[in-house]
Amino acid sequence: MLPLHINVQNKNVLIVGGGSVALRRLQLFLEEDAHVTVVSPAVVDEIKNLAQSCQLIWKKKKIEVSDLREAFIIIAATNDHQINEWVAKQVTPNQLINVASNAEQGNVIVPKSIQKGRLTLSVSTNGASPKLAKQICEQISHQFDESFIKELDIMYEKRQENKKKKGK
Amino acid sequence: MLPLHINVQNKNVLIVGGGSVALRRLQLFLEEDAHVTVVSPAVVDEIKNLAQSCQLIWKKKKIEVSDLREAFIIIAATNDHQINEWVAKQVTPNQLINVASNAEQGNVIVPKSIQKGRLTLSVSTNGASPKLAKQICEQISHQFDESFIKELDIMYEKRQENKKKKGK
Numbered sequence: 001m002l003p004l005h006i007n008v009q010n011k012n013v014l015i016v017g018g019g020s021v022a023l024r025r026l027q028l029f030l031e032e033d034a035h036v037t038v039v040s041p042a043v044v045d046e047i048k049n050l051a052q053s054c055q056l057i058w059k060k061k062k063i064e065v066s067d068l069r070e071a072f073i074i075i076a077a078t079n080d081h082q083i084n085e086w087v088a089k090q091v092t093p094n095q096l097i098n099v100a101s102n103a104e105q106g107n108v109i110v111p112k113s114i115q116k117g118r119l120t121l122s123v124s125t126n127g128a129s130p131k132l133a134k135q136i137c138e139q140i141s142h143q144f145d146e147s148f149i150k151e152l153d154i155m156y157e158k159r160q161e162n163k164k165k166k167g168k
Numbered sequence: 169m170l171p172l173h174i175n176v177q178n179k180n181v182l183i184v185g186g187g188s189v190a191l192r193r194l195q196l197f198l199e200e201d202a203h204v205t206v207v208s209p210a211v212v213d214e215i216k217n218l219a220q221s222c223q224l225i226w227k228k229k230k231i232e233v234s235d236l237r238e239a240f241i242i243i244a245a246t247n248d249h250q251i252n253e254w255v256a257k258q259v260t261p262n263q264l265i266n267v268a269s270n271a272e273q274g275n276v277i278v279p280k281s282i283q284k285g286r287l288t289l290s291v292s293t294n295g296a297s298p299k300l301a302k303q304i305c306e307q308i309s310h311q312f313d314e315s316f317i318k319e320l321d322i323m324y325e326k327r328q329e330n331k332k333k334k335g336k
Contacts, residue, residue: 003290005169119257122171128324
């Protein structure tokens with residue numbers, strides 16, 4: 001698994017399933033201004049509310065192959081492992097797919113991550129303990145205080161100026 | 169930018185450019201058993217050697233749109249910023265593209281990362297200082313010793329057993 005930081009702004013994100021796992025995953029993508037579509041016959045109230053306030057699209061139906069086609073990334077997050085596995089098998093070779101119930105069936109793991117200003121940290125235990133990964137990520141993030149984060153901003157500005165000077 | 173850990177095994181990775189930056193990037197993907205193709209009229213000796221030992225394909229030519237079509241991820245790493253920018257503009261909406269000279273032109277940042285057993289850490293300063301990101305990543309990784317890494321393996325085995333018991 002190779003850690004990559006991906007700009008999902010305006011990308012089509014398809015969430016299969018409408019429970020608490022689906023909600024947790026889709027919130028990550030909404031924060032990054034992705035276009036989120038949820039396909040599920042039923043959803044938790046929070047997802048219903050997000051659909052009503054036009055923050056995502058909810059298709060109240062069972063998943064079909066045609067739903068998957070335009071997705072940049074697919075999150076299979078139903079509570080039925082057979083459906084999740086079926087979704088994983090339908091994706092095209094270059095599509096990104098995360099299977100919440102069994103990450104090894106997909107090609108994407110969603111690690112625990114923290115953003116502090118320009119600093120992004122991610123931690124995965126690759127299936128050993130998502131809970132521990134979260135704890136580690138939080139502990140690490142406490143090692144970087146506000147002044148460090150401000151310093152990073154200054155370094156960024158300087159680096160951009162240098163790039164311009166070099167005509168890059 | 170959303171940190172995701174991606175399985176690039178057997179994926180087509182296209183590296184545009186054949187210098188030291190291209191080499192550094194492609195080594196990451198070779199370690200993950202990706203299928204790497206380098207498109208560049210000239211390459212450094214290390215890339216030449218990797219091509220001769222069939223670890224990657226080197227197309228000795230200038231980049232064309234047709235080279236990009238089948239790629240899962242494209243790394244624009246020439247020393248010509250105009251070429252890199254041109255490559256970034258040719259990708260299809262769902263393709264992954266990293267522009268080494270200016271990450272903001274692509275949709276992927278390659279963070280500094282470290283793998284220790286099942287633990288994967290990644291750090292990005294989002295353009296402030298790649299050098300500092302590397303230092304931070306190394307410092308953090310020293311906080312996790314061999315016994316912790318072994319413990320993660322045990323936790324993983326236990327979790328897998330529990331999943332099986334639950335019929336997941």
